[in-house]
Amino acid sequence: MFQLSNASFSHGSLSVLHDITLDIVEGEKVALVGPSGAGKSSLLSLLWQQNPEQVALCPQESGLVNILSVYQNIYMGGLSRFSTLYNVLNLIRPWASRKRDIAAICQQLGLSDKLFVSPDKLSGGQRQRVALGRALYRQQPIFMGDEPVSSLDPEQGDSLLSEVLARHSTAIVAIHSPELAIKHFDRVIALQQGRVIGDWPTADISVATLEDVYRDA
Amino acid sequence: MKFRSVVAMVVALVASSMMSTAALAETFTFTAIPDADESRLNARFGKVADYLSEQLGVDVKYIPVKSYPAAITAFRNDQVQLAWFGGLSGVQARELVEGSEAIAQGYEDQFFKTYIIAHSSTGIEAADALQDSVKGKTFTFGSKGSTSGRLMPEFFIREHFEAAPDEIFSRVGFSGDHSRTIAQVQSGVFDLGAVNYSVWDTELKEGKIDTDKVKVIWTTPTYPDYQWTIRGDVDARYGEGFKQKVTDALLNMKDEDLLASFPRASFVPASNDDYAPIEATGKAIGLLD
Amino acid sequence: MRDTHSTGAGLRTLSLWFALVAIIALFFADIFLYQPDPWIELSRIGTGMVTPYWPDISELAISALHTISFALLGVAVSACLGVLLAMWFHWRAVRVFSAVIRSVHEIFWGLLFMQVFGLSALTGLLAIIIPFSGIFAKVFADIFHQQPATAVNTMGQADRLSRFIYGWIPQAWPALSSYVRYRFECALRSSAILGFIGLPTLGFHLETAFRQGDYSEAAAVFWVFLLIIGTVRFWLYKRFLPFYVLAAIFLLPEMPPVNASFIWQFFTQDLWPVPLQQGDLSGTLSWYGRVVSDEVIPALIQTIAITQAALVLSGVLALMWYPFASRWLVGRFSLIGRFKLLVLRSVPELMLAYLFMLLFGPSALPAIFALALHNGGLIAFLLANHSEDAADTQRIDSASGVVRYFYQDLPQRYPAFLALLFYRWEVIMRESAIMGVLGIATLGFFIDSAFEEIRFDKAFFLILVAAMLNVVVDSVSRRVRRAAGLTTPRM
Structure with missing residues (x-):
C-alpha cells in the first residue's frame, strides 16, 4: 500500500530523511516513534503524498480555521465528497443532514455542546479533538496522525485513539507515548535523525525498548 | 542613522532656502495660466x-x-x-495687494464672451436668448x-431667469477646465455647459469637437477678461519707471510664437477701472465680499 | 457585539450591520443614474493609455525625482515624529493631537501651507509630514501595544524613553519597518497627488494632461508613476537610505522667499472671520450659523453617506479581488491579479471618479465607485500578501479551488480584513471629502470653493469640521475594533 525505497527528503538545504526503505501493507496499524526532530512528520507527509485521496490526515499544525465554528471545521474533512456549490451553501447555512452527522461525531469527541463554538474559544485539548473530528469525517480507510492525542489527558487519549483506529483499516500514527504505541499498534517504526533505526512487530518489543529509543537521542 | 539624516536635512533645508532667497532677490518673476x-x-x-528679460534688463523667471x-x-x-x-482672479489679486495695477490685456479680452453649449440629446437649438427648455437640465x-467659465455665465443666467443656477438646473457641476467642460457635455455627462469662446473655437478648428453631439446654443454679451497685473512696489525694487518698461514690453510683444502661448493676437493697454463690471458682478453673485 | 460562542458569527453580525448602514446611506447620498454617451471620450482615453508619449523626457524625469524626494523625506521625518508621538500615546492629548493632524487630507494641508510658503518644497514636505506623523503615531502605538511586555518588565523602573529605546522599539522593529515601507508607497501617491495643486511632482503633469484631454501624455506620466511604485522593492535598500535621504534633500525644488509678515497675517487674520476679529459676538455667531446651516450640515450628510457606502463596497471588492492576486489560491495567474491591484491603487481616485462620471453621469455614484475601487484594490493587495505569507503554514491536504478560498483562506483572512477596513475607514472619509471637485456637495466641495473664493476663514473652519468628523470616525473605529477583538494587521 505504501512503499519507500531509499527515499530521502530535505527541507531547503536541511536534509531531514535519509535512505528510508519501508513497506506498509493494507490493514497494518503502524506507530512511528522517535524523539522530536527525528523526521516523523516529514515521513508522514512523504507517505501521504503516495495516496492523498484515501487518507484521513491529522497533522500537528491542526489547520483549524479559528473563526469558523467547530461544525464547519469538522465538515472540512468532507469537502471533497460534496459539490462546490453544496459546500459554499453549507457555509451560509448548515445542511440539516450534515449537522446530524457531525453532531454525532462531536458526541463521541465530547464536544456536543461546542458544535457552533469557534475553535479560538476552546482549550488545547478541545482543539485537538476538533482536528480528530475532521479526520474522522474524512471517512477514508487510512488514518495518518501526527501526535493526534498529545494534548489530551491520558485516559481520554487512550479511548479516542482506539476509537479512531477502529474506524480505519490502516493507520500510521506518529506517537510520543511508548505505552500507547505498544497498546494500540501492530508494528512500531523507530526513527532517529532521519533514519529508521528499528522496525518491529509490537509483539516482539516492550515499553522499555521504546524508552531506549528516546533516551539515546 | 535616522537622527543624523534629520539634522543633515534641516541644515540643508535652511541653507538652500537662504541661498535661493539671495539668488531670487533681484529676479523678476511672473506666472501665467x-x-x-x-x-x-x-x-x-x-x-x-x-523676451522680457531682454527687454527689461533684469533676470526674469x-x-x-x-x-x-x-x-x-x-x-x-x-x-x-x-x-x-483672468478677469475675476485679477480683481481678487488687486484687492489683496495694495497698489497693484492691471497694465495690459489681450486684444480679445476687451470683448470676451462665453458660449453656452448643449448636448444634442437635449434637443435645444441655438437662439438669441436662453430658452426655458434649459430648466431642469444638468449644467x-x-x-x-x-471669469468666462463661471462668473459671467452665472451672472447672465441669474439675470435672465432671476434665480440661482442650482434652482434652475437639476444639477450644477464644476468641471475645472474649459476643455473638460466641452468633453463632458460632448459625452452627455452634463446636458449643458459654459465655455470660454476662444477655447471652443480653437478645439473646433482642431477637429476635437463632434458637432453632431454638442453645439453652441447661446452666446453671452461681451465683458472684459484676462489681463496682466503687476505689483505696486516694482518701481521701488527694480528701478524707477520699471512698471512702464514692463507695460511697454508687453504691448510691444509682436512675436506670434510668444503670443500663441496665451493665445492672444496682441496686448493692448488696460487699467483697473476696465474691470469694474467684473468686480460688480462678483459682488452681485457673492464671490467677492 | 462580540459573540461569546463563535468569533465568525460575531464578525458576520458586525459586517452585516455595516452593510445595512451602507444601504441606508445610499438613500441619503446624492445618487442619480444618468445615461451619458461616453464612448468618444472613453476611446480617446483607451487609445491614450496604449500610446504613451511625452515630448521632454528630462522634464518627466525631474518631476519623478521630485515625487520620490518628497515621499522619502516626508516618510523619514514623519516616522521619527510618529515614534515620539507613539511613546506618549497613552496621553489623551497626544491621541487627539495625532487624530487631528492626520484627519486633514494632504491636499488641504498643501492648500493651507501654500498660502504661507507658496509653491515651495516646504509646502510639499509639511503637507506629507504632518498627516503622516499622525498616522505613524497611531499605528506605531498599536504595534507597541501588541508586543508582549516581558522584555520591558525586566527593566524595572527605567524611564519611558529608555524603555522604548531598549525594549519596545527593538522588539517591534520588524513590524515598524515593514509598516514604514508600506507607508512609503502611500507617500509616493501623496507626493504625486500634491502635484494636483501645483507642486512640481508627477501629479502636476498628470492632472494637466488628463484635464486637458491629452491622454497620451497623461498615460506617459501614469506609466512612469506605476513603474516607480511597482519597483520600490528593487531600488529602496535599507543600507542606502542615508544616501537616498541626502540625495533627496539636494533634489528638492528651490525655495522661493518666504515673507514672515504674511505668515503672521495668515494665522492672525486670514483664518478668522472678520466679525470675530472685530469682537462682534452676534456677527460671529451669525457668520458661523450661516456656514453651518448652508454648508456644513448638507456636506456632512453627503460625506458620511458616501463614506459608509464606499467603505462597504471597498470591502466587498477587496474580498472578491484578493484571491486572484494570491499565488496560494490561483498559482501563476496571481501575477495578472497583482498587476491589476497595482494599477487600481496607483490611479488617483479623482481620475477614477472622472472615468466613472463619464459612465454614470455626475452624482455621488462615481465618487463611491472611485473610492471603493482604490481602497478595495489596496486592501486586496495587503490581503493577498497575507494569504501568500500564510501558505507555508497551511495543511498539505488543504482543499483546492473555490472551496479552499471559502473554507480556509477567507475565514483566516477575515479578522485582518475587517481590521484593515476599519483602519481605512477614516482614510475613506478623508478622501470622500476631496471628491467635492466632482460637484458633489461633500465637505471638500465647500472647502475647495472657499479656497477658490480666497475665503480662508471659511476654508479653515470647514477643514476643522472635517477634522472633527475624522476624529469621531477614528474613535468609533477604534472602539469597534476593540469590541470585535481585532488586532493591528501587518501592512
Whole structure:
C-alpha cells in the first residue's frame, strides 16, 4: 500500500530523511516513534503524498480555521465528497443532514455542546479533538496522525485513539507515548535523525525498548 | 542613522532656502495660466521670460501654477510680481495687494464672451436668448474661479431667469477646465455647459469637437477678461519707471510664437477701472465680499 | 457585539450591520443614474493609455525625482515624529493631537501651507509630514501595544524613553519597518497627488494632461508613476537610505522667499472671520450659523453617506479581488491579479471618479465607485500578501479551488480584513471629502470653493469640521475594533 525505497527528503538545504526503505501493507496499524526532530512528520507527509485521496490526515499544525465554528471545521474533512456549490451553501447555512452527522461525531469527541463554538474559544485539548473530528469525517480507510492525542489527558487519549483506529483499516500514527504505541499498534517504526533505526512487530518489543529509543537521542 | 539624516536635512533645508532667497532677490518673476492648452508651460513661457528679460534688463523667471487661487497666492506672497490673471482672479489679486495695477490685456479680452453649449440629446437649438427648455437640465461650469467659465455665465443666467443656477438646473457641476467642460457635455455627462469662446473655437478648428453631439446654443454679451497685473512696489525694487518698461514690453510683444502661448493676437493697454463690471458682478453673485 | 460562542458569527453580525448602514446611506447620498454617451471620450482615453508619449523626457524625469524626494523625506521625518508621538500615546492629548493632524487630507494641508510658503518644497514636505506623523503615531502605538511586555518588565523602573529605546522599539522593529515601507508607497501617491495643486511632482503633469484631454501624455506620466511604485522593492535598500535621504534633500525644488509678515497675517487674520476679529459676538455667531446651516450640515450628510457606502463596497471588492492576486489560491495567474491591484491603487481616485462620471453621469455614484475601487484594490493587495505569507503554514491536504478560498483562506483572512477596513475607514472619509471637485456637495466641495473664493476663514473652519468628523470616525473605529477583538494587521 505504501512503499519507500531509499527515499530521502530535505527541507531547503536541511536534509531531514535519509535512505528510508519501508513497506506498509493494507490493514497494518503502524506507530512511528522517535524523539522530536527525528523526521516523523516529514515521513508522514512523504507517505501521504503516495495516496492523498484515501487518507484521513491529522497533522500537528491542526489547520483549524479559528473563526469558523467547530461544525464547519469538522465538515472540512468532507469537502471533497460534496459539490462546490453544496459546500459554499453549507457555509451560509448548515445542511440539516450534515449537522446530524457531525453532531454525532462531536458526541463521541465530547464536544456536543461546542458544535457552533469557534475553535479560538476552546482549550488545547478541545482543539485537538476538533482536528480528530475532521479526520474522522474524512471517512477514508487510512488514518495518518501526527501526535493526534498529545494534548489530551491520558485516559481520554487512550479511548479516542482506539476509537479512531477502529474506524480505519490502516493507520500510521506518529506517537510520543511508548505505552500507547505498544497498546494500540501492530508494528512500531523507530526513527532517529532521519533514519529508521528499528522496525518491529509490537509483539516482539516492550515499553522499555521504546524508552531506549528516546533516551539515546 | 535616522537622527543624523534629520539634522543633515534641516541644515540643508535652511541653507538652500537662504541661498535661493539671495539668488531670487533681484529676479523678476511672473506666472501665467493660459485659458487653453496648459501643456509644457515651462517651455512655452520660458520663451516669454527670455523676451522680457531682454527687454527689461533684469533676470526674469517664470513659475508655473495650477489654478487661479495659486496664482493669486503667489502674487500676494510676492513670489511673483507680475501675473496673467483672468478677469475675476485679477480683481481678487488687486484687492489683496495694495497698489497693484492691471497694465495690459489681450486684444480679445476687451470683448470676451462665453458660449453656452448643449448636448444634442437635449434637443435645444441655438437662439438669441436662453430658452426655458434649459430648466431642469444638468449644467456644468468650468473652474469655480473662472471669469468666462463661471462668473459671467452665472451672472447672465441669474439675470435672465432671476434665480440661482442650482434652482434652475437639476444639477450644477464644476468641471475645472474649459476643455473638460466641452468633453463632458460632448459625452452627455452634463446636458449643458459654459465655455470660454476662444477655447471652443480653437478645439473646433482642431477637429476635437463632434458637432453632431454638442453645439453652441447661446452666446453671452461681451465683458472684459484676462489681463496682466503687476505689483505696486516694482518701481521701488527694480528701478524707477520699471512698471512702464514692463507695460511697454508687453504691448510691444509682436512675436506670434510668444503670443500663441496665451493665445492672444496682441496686448493692448488696460487699467483697473476696465474691470469694474467684473468686480460688480462678483459682488452681485457673492464671490467677492 | 462580540459573540461569546463563535468569533465568525460575531464578525458576520458586525459586517452585516455595516452593510445595512451602507444601504441606508445610499438613500441619503446624492445618487442619480444618468445615461451619458461616453464612448468618444472613453476611446480617446483607451487609445491614450496604449500610446504613451511625452515630448521632454528630462522634464518627466525631474518631476519623478521630485515625487520620490518628497515621499522619502516626508516618510523619514514623519516616522521619527510618529515614534515620539507613539511613546506618549497613552496621553489623551497626544491621541487627539495625532487624530487631528492626520484627519486633514494632504491636499488641504498643501492648500493651507501654500498660502504661507507658496509653491515651495516646504509646502510639499509639511503637507506629507504632518498627516503622516499622525498616522505613524497611531499605528506605531498599536504595534507597541501588541508586543508582549516581558522584555520591558525586566527593566524595572527605567524611564519611558529608555524603555522604548531598549525594549519596545527593538522588539517591534520588524513590524515598524515593514509598516514604514508600506507607508512609503502611500507617500509616493501623496507626493504625486500634491502635484494636483501645483507642486512640481508627477501629479502636476498628470492632472494637466488628463484635464486637458491629452491622454497620451497623461498615460506617459501614469506609466512612469506605476513603474516607480511597482519597483520600490528593487531600488529602496535599507543600507542606502542615508544616501537616498541626502540625495533627496539636494533634489528638492528651490525655495522661493518666504515673507514672515504674511505668515503672521495668515494665522492672525486670514483664518478668522472678520466679525470675530472685530469682537462682534452676534456677527460671529451669525457668520458661523450661516456656514453651518448652508454648508456644513448638507456636506456632512453627503460625506458620511458616501463614506459608509464606499467603505462597504471597498470591502466587498477587496474580498472578491484578493484571491486572484494570491499565488496560494490561483498559482501563476496571481501575477495578472497583482498587476491589476497595482494599477487600481496607483490611479488617483479623482481620475477614477472622472472615468466613472463619464459612465454614470455626475452624482455621488462615481465618487463611491472611485473610492471603493482604490481602497478595495489596496486592501486586496495587503490581503493577498497575507494569504501568500500564510501558505507555508497551511495543511498539505488543504482543499483546492473555490472551496479552499471559502473554507480556509477567507475565514483566516477575515479578522485582518475587517481590521484593515476599519483602519481605512477614516482614510475613506478623508478622501470622500476631496471628491467635492466632482460637484458633489461633500465637505471638500465647500472647502475647495472657499479656497477658490480666497475665503480662508471659511476654508479653515470647514477643514476643522472635517477634522472633527475624522476624529469621531477614528474613535468609533477604534472602539469597534476593540469590541470585535481585532488586532493591528501587518501592512
